Amino acid sequence: MKAPKFGYTRVLSIDDAISALAAGAGTAKAMGGSQSLGPMLNLRLARPAQVVDVAQIASLRTVSRTAGWIEIGAAVTHAEIEDGIHPPLAEHPMRQVASGIAYRAIRTRGTVGGSLAHADPAADWVVVLAALGARVVVRSPRGERTIDVDSFMLGAYTTVLESDELIVSVAVPAPTSATHWGYHKVCRKPGEFAEASAAVYFDASAQRARIVLGAADGPPILLHALAAEIERKGASASDRKSLGAAVRAGLPGRDAIDHKLFTACVERALEQSGVLTGTQHAE
Incomplete structure (x- = not known):
């Protein structure tokens, strides 16, 4: 058409x-x-x-670091993050995530702000930014406001953005020596939309513990109780039975296959993070 x-x-x-x-x-x-x-x-x-078309606005294509946060312009592309051309993101978990988004041709044009505004439940940034506890900065004729990512997405392809509001940046916490993270998604083949995904982010220095399910047909689902339990008890709280119970509670009404897929995503994201062994995952 x-x-x-x-x-x-x-x-x-x-x-x-x-x-x-x-x-x-x-x-x-x-x-x-x-x-x-x-x-x-x-x-x-x-x-x-x-x-x-906002893609050529220079101020939307910058990345800066201040007070423990990294502010990413809304028009920064996935490929720019993947290639590490912005020093504040060169060692950030987002770099690895960016490399797995769709195909390279899409990554060279697709933007962080565009992905958030589109609010596809299966999008990588939607779930990863939720795990990071990001803040979305938007501007309109009424001024500027900052929105916690947890309240940004209302449903599939639906956000709290007003028709005259523009996402100008996304702020994410800068990683520290205490940061542990992981992200895993299940796709039919590389580059396709995720059928299930999970992201985890732990930072003891900032008292941040988050486990998030993505590709769940709506806003990301935070497993607060599971994250808090793993932060307190470590491996003893992360056996497959406990993970499965948390996933079922977060996804009521879904079938057993879905529960297994999402549980596997959480398990592998936790394995990547190294939080259970005290070693940080890096690639």
Whole structure:
């Protein structure tokens, strides 16, 4: 199919982008790398009257570190993170995650902000940023606000973003010597959408312990009790029976196969993290 008729505006500043979105009065849509919006336009699942291209806004393509956090511009691409061209992310877990997103051609254009705004439940950044406890910074004619990632996604392809709001950056905690992390997903073949995924992130110095299920047909599911128990007891709280019970509680109504897939994802993410043995996983 072909996309429906729409206007196209390329902007070079955040202020111009916000003005264009506001002028659309709910009919304009921001576009980053167009790796999600483009197909939806062609399938006529999205029908904006105006597309506002924000990919070339220089201030959205920067990465900086301050006060234990790394701020990633919304237009930073997956490939830029994968290649480690931004020093603050060169040793960050996000680099490995980026290398497994879809295919290289998609990674060279797809953006962090675009992925979050699209809010596909199976997307890698959706679950990984939830595990990191990220903060999403958005701007509109009313000013700037910061949204905890836990409350950002309301459902599949649905977020708390207002029609005139633009994601300008995502802030993630900088890794420390106490950081342990892992991410595992199940796909039919490399590059395909995940059928199940799980991300774990532990940092004793920041008192952060998070285990998150992704690709669950809605917002990421946090297994708070399991993460807290593993943080306290270590390996004794991470046997397969305990993991399976936590997954079933987090995914009620799903069939046994799904529970096994998600349990395997949690188990392998924990194995990667090294949190059970006190050694940090790195690749």
